[in-house]
Amino acid sequence: MKNQLNTVLETLEAQTEQSLERLFEILRIPSISTDPAFHQDCENAAQWCANMLNDIGFEAKVFPTQGKPMVVGHYSPDFEVSGPRILFYGHYDVQPADPLELWDTPPFDPHLLDHPEHGKIIVARGASDDKAQFLTFLEACRAWHYVHKSLPLHITVLLEGEEESGSPSLPEFLDTQKESLKADIALVCDTGQWDNKTPAITTMLRGMAFTEVTLTGPNRDLHSGIYGGPVMNPIRALTKILGNLCDDQGRIQIPHFYDDVAPLSDNQKTQWEALNFQDIAYLESVGLSVPAGETGYSALEQLWSRPTLEINGIYGGYTGPGNKTIIPSTASAKISFRLVADQDPHKILQNFQDFIRSQIPDDCSVSFQNSDGSPAVCFDQSSIYVKSAAKALEDEFGTPALMMGCGASIPIVESFQNVLSMDALLVGFALEDDCIHSPNEKYNLSSFISGQRSWARIIDAFTRIN
Amino acid sequence: MKNQLNTVLETLEAQTEQSLERLFEILRIPSISTDPAFHQDCENAAQWCANMLNDIGFEAKVFPTQGKPMVVGHYSPDFEVSGPRILFYGHYDVQPADPLELWDTPPFDPHLLDHPEHGKIIVARGASDDKAQFLTFLEACRAWHYVHKSLPLHITVLLEGEEESGSPSLPEFLDTQKESLKADIALVCDTGQWDNKTPAITTMLRGMAFTEVTLTGPNRDLHSGIYGGPVMNPIRALTKILGNLCDDQGRIQIPHFYDDVAPLSDNQKTQWEALNFQDIAYLESVGLSVPAGETGYSALEQLWSRPTLEINGIYGGYTGPGNKTIIPSTASAKISFRLVADQDPHKILQNFQDFIRSQIPDDCSVSFQNSDGSPAVCFDQSSIYVKSAAKALEDEFGTPALMMGCGASIPIVESFQNVLSMDALLVGFALEDDCIHSPNEKYNLSSFISGQRSWARIIDAFTRIN
Numbered sequence: 001m002k003n004q005l006n007t008v009l010e011t012l013e014a015q016t017e018q019s020l021e022r023l024f025e026i027l028r029i030p031s032i033s034t035d036p037a038f039h040q041d042c043e044n045a046a047q048w049c050a051n052m053l054n055d056i057g058f059e060a061k062v063f064p065t066q067g068k069p070m071v072v073g074h075y076s077p078d079f080e081v082s083g084p085r086i087l088f089y090g091h092y093d094v095q096p097a098d099p100l101e102l103w104d105t106p107p108f109d110p111h112l113l114d115h116p117e118h119g120k121i122i123v124a125r126g127a128s129d130d131k132a133q134f135l136t137f138l139e140a141c142r143a144w145h146y147v148h149k150s151l152p153l154h155i156t157v158l159l160e161g162e163e164e165s166g167s168p169s170l171p172e173f174l175d176t177q178k179e180s181l182k183a184d185i186a187l188v189c190d191t192g193q194w195d196n197k198t199p200a201i202t203t204m205l206r207g208m209a210f211t212e213v214t215l216t217g218p219n220r221d222l223h224s225g226i227y228g229g230p231v232m233n234p235i236r237a238l239t240k241i242l243g244n245l246c247d248d249q250g251r252i253q254i255p256h257f258y259d260d261v262a263p264l265s266d267n268q269k270t271q272w273e274a275l276n277f278q279d280i281a282y283l284e285s286v287g288l289s290v291p292a293g294e295t296g297y298s299a300l301e302q303l304w305s306r307p308t309l310e311i312n313g314i315y316g317g318y319t320g321p322g323n324k325t326i327i328p329s330t331a332s333a334k335i336s337f338r339l340v341a342d343q344d345p346h347k348i349l350q351n352f353q354d355f356i357r358s359q360i361p362d363d364c365s366v367s368f369q370n371s372d373g374s375p376a377v378c379f380d381q382s383s384i385y386v387k388s389a390a391k392a393l394e395d396e397f398g399t400p401a402l403m404m405g406c407g408a409s410i411p412i413v414e415s416f417q418n419v420l421s422m423d424a425l426l427v428g429f430a431l432e433d434d435c436i437h438s439p440n441e442k443y444n445l446s447s448f449i450s451g452q453r454s455w456a457r458i459i460d461a462f463t464r465i466n
Numbered sequence: 467m468k469n470q471l472n473t474v475l476e477t478l479e480a481q482t483e484q485s486l487e488r489l490f491e492i493l494r495i496p497s498i499s500t501d502p503a504f505h506q507d508c509e510n511a512a513q514w515c516a517n518m519l520n521d522i523g524f525e526a527k528v529f530p531t532q533g534k535p536m537v538v539g540h541y542s543p544d545f546e547v548s549g550p551r552i553l554f555y556g557h558y559d560v561q562p563a564d565p566l567e568l569w570d571t572p573p574f575d576p577h578l579l580d581h582p583e584h585g586k587i588i589v590a591r592g593a594s595d596d597k598a599q600f601l602t603f604l605e606a607c608r609a610w611h612y613v614h615k616s617l618p619l620h621i622t623v624l625l626e627g628e629e630e631s632g633s634p635s636l637p638e639f640l641d642t643q644k645e646s647l648k649a650d651i652a653l654v655c656d657t658g659q660w661d662n663k664t665p666a667i668t669t670m671l672r673g674m675a676f677t678e679v680t681l682t683g684p685n686r687d688l689h690s691g692i693y694g695g696p697v698m699n700p701i702r703a704l705t706k707i708l709g710n711l712c713d714d715q716g717r718i719q720i721p722h723f724y725d726d727v728a729p730l731s732d733n734q735k736t737q738w739e740a741l742n743f744q745d746i747a748y749l750e751s752v753g754l755s756v757p758a759g760e761t762g763y764s765a766l767e768q769l770w771s772r773p774t775l776e777i778n779g780i781y782g783g784y785t786g787p788g789n790k791t792i793i794p795s796t797a798s799a800k801i802s803f804r805l806v807a808d809q810d811p812h813k814i815l816q817n818f819q820d821f822i823r824s825q826i827p828d829d830c831s832v833s834f835q836n837s838d839g840s841p842a843v844c845f846d847q848s849s850i851y852v853k854s855a856a857k858a859l860e861d862e863f864g865t866p867a868l869m870m871g872c873g874a875s876i877p878i879v880e881s882f883q884n885v886l887s888m889d890a891l892l893v894g895f896a897l898e899d900d901c902i903h904s905p906n907e908k909y910n911l912s913s914f915i916s917g918q919r920s921w922a923r924i925i926d927a928f929t930r931i932n
Contacts, residue, residue: 225874243709408691
């Protein structure tokens with residue numbers, strides 16, 4: 001089997017130029033999903049993807065939706081295989097390119113340029129997010145198919161065209177295509193490395209819970225001269241409650257809030273500490289300098305493994321220009337939680353409500369408007385998929401793969417879990433400075449090459465999973 | 467002199483019907499100052515007032531302004547007089563009458579109706595605020611002039627037409643007419659009795675200070691997934707500070723806040739306690755039931771003699787529909803103080819700012835936007851004007867006049883102090899249930915009659931002041 005992989009890797013190396021040409025073809029299609037003017041370009045990009053898949057042995061088809069089409073391709077090996085069935089996910093749509101005047105080269109005229117730190121870079125809208133990323137996987141498949149006439153696994157590729165505009169058609173599509181998309185593991189290539197030397201697998205995503213709380217005091221806005229004193233001001237009551245939700249150590253005071261938060265494993269903690277993340281530089285990039293989260297946790301631990309409560313918005317009373325001396329009838333705040341480990345969104349919101357209710361003054365009433373939340377996603381790092389992929393990445397980069405967290409949620413991962421009952425393996429080769437969603441988006445040529453090689457190694461490793 | 471007054475009182479009684487006819491004339495003019503459609507009506511009302519004044523021996527003139535005209539009339543007695551020079555103030559403009567459908571009789575078609583509690587009432591827009599009120603004084607003058615051919619004091623009458631729209635022309639007018647308006651005491655008839663049996667003089671008005679505080683954290687709104695944890699949320703910081711501005715006893719925690727607050731005199735306290743003010747009924751009228759101000763003070767004491775801090779408005783972050791999981795860059799609150807006794811608005815704001823600055827987290831910056839404030843007004847209850855008027859009111863009602871406070875400020879009183887360096891004597895005959903600014907505004911016929919008689923008695927009493 002080792003030889004089988006080596007031949008694929010050699011083929012990838014020999015075909016770098018052709019694979020770049022293919023990448024440039026798709027990069028030239030301005031498949032901006034959010035702007036109706038580019039609808040035909042999105043259709044063209046979907047067709048290009050389907051052609052590419054058919055070209056390398058997939059049975060691929062473009063599926064129309066209410067929005068942009070989905071591309072699905074199935075590969076059935078010529079021989080009996082024992083490895084897992086794979087669903088690979090990427091997206092062919094891109095962000096709008098404006099402001100155009102900030103681009104050094106036209107966004108849909110891809111260029112291979114020299115970069116002082118990264119060597120050769122591919123510059124174009126969509127280079128890193130997500131066209132070159134998903135092509136790393138398809139090029140690995142192409143080389144494997146070319147060398148061995150068959151892929152060694154059952155692979156389904158799903159390429160979406162609405163990721164940059166909220167994936168409105170995806171949940172229904174997954175649901176109706178459930179049977180054909182079902183696999184043992186989903187591979188998603190839309191994340192990044194830790195840095196240009198260190199590959200990464202994202203295994204922890206924080207969950208979410210959201211509510212809006214409204215306190216009502218008097219039955220209408222009152223004149224503060226005629227009522228100021230004896231009358232309860234709901235803004236005062238709300239600020240008192242919200243202002244004491246966290247103690248001076250940044251610990252959230254809601255009872256049982258931390259009950260289902262797992263402590264970080266020593267192993268994980270050591271790995272993250274070794275990254276030498278620059279807390280201060282990170283804060284300075286947003287105009288701050290003093291870490292403000294829970295005492296005793298590094299910024300990375302706070303972001304990846306600790307829950308938060310944020311007041312996203314607050315409003316009440318008169319908020320226009322000048323002054324109006326009223327005691328308002330109501331005051332509201334929008335509050336969201338980022339959740340980790342086993343924290344249950346419904347339980348968190350219930351405990352929050354109970355805690356607020358226990359503190360409101362006798363004379364105020366309170367109401368809550370909750371939104372759908374989602375628990376944290378935490379993939380088992382000892383799973384055979386994660387371990388196999390980590391080993392493959394280490395073989396490629398010569399550096400152990402970092403198990404990263406992500407402070408935000410990634411909707412597709414939730415959809416795979418909820419609709420297809422399937423874990424996802426998040427492996428990507430983007431870098432922090434790829435300028436995704438910004439002018440002069442780029443993807444390192446080294447990312448494009450080692451990405452292809454990494455997927456070839458992961459495919460190879462997966463053939464040994466029973 | 468007693469006979470002189472008695473003849474005037476008899477004349478007032480004899481002319482009740484004619485005085486009511488005159489009142490109905492001015493009530494029929496829809497002098498709504500805020501609505502340009504009624505501009506000519508305001509001019510007509512001003513002219514009516516000037517004619518009325520000229521009719522009873524004043525030299526009166528209508529003065530155009532940028533807005534509605536001012537009416538000024540001077541009365542110079544035929545003989546040498548020793549009493550104080552008086553400036554009487556009222557306003558001929560009224561609030562809009564809508565919603566018209568809630569009126570039982572048309573707002574500008576005055577009616578004399580029966581009321582189960584108050585006997586005869588005069589129903590029309592402006593009946594209580596302020597046409598019948600200022601006419602009580604002019605009718606007293608008319609009767610005096612009719613009986614004795616001359617008033618016994620130098621009296622200037624100033625009738626404004628913009629009181630219901632913020633008096634924009636008044637300060638400049640007072641300034642340019644300073645010499646002709648200067649007097650020893652201003653009489654203002656735009657306040658009320660305590661109840662229909664108890665006359666009142668308003669001697670305490672709370673002052674105002676106003677500021678808007680803005681906390682800034684990160685240099686832009688941030689994604690709460692990518693930054694939530696290590697980054698300071700300025701709404702959290704602001705709510706923490708605002709939420710602790712008052713302790714559990716309702717005491718404001720700003721250092722030195724109460725330094726210049728005078729305790730209520732035992733005498734005043736006893737008088738107010740005897741009023742048996744219904745705290746709970748007052749709160750229930752606005753949907754509340756639990757007194758929320760400073761512990762140890764009755765609602766009336768809180769409203770009339772204690773300072774307050776109110777958060778009039780608060781805003782920050784996302785306040786639209788639904789949710790947006792950001793950490794906002796800024797959070798703001800609009801804050802006003804009601805001041806009493808010798809509290810200085812500038813010192814109060816300075817202490818507030820110092821107190822806030824001492825609490826903001828290292829990483830937040832803070833800015834303040836102050837507005838003009840004004841100190842409390844507290845007239846000396848032992849002044850000869852107050853004592854004379856109180857005696858006159860007691861003679862009329864058979865009940866001692868109550869020295870009332872007012873939780874709000876009355877701009878004209880400040881203007882008289884600031885521009886004309888003159889105290890005001892606030893005597894009025896309105897009642898709580900007069901529905902001013904609302905449909906079915908009324909004025910008790912008994913208020914109209916005893917108001918006229920009270921002013922005759924006050925004029926008489928003032929002639930004995932040297």
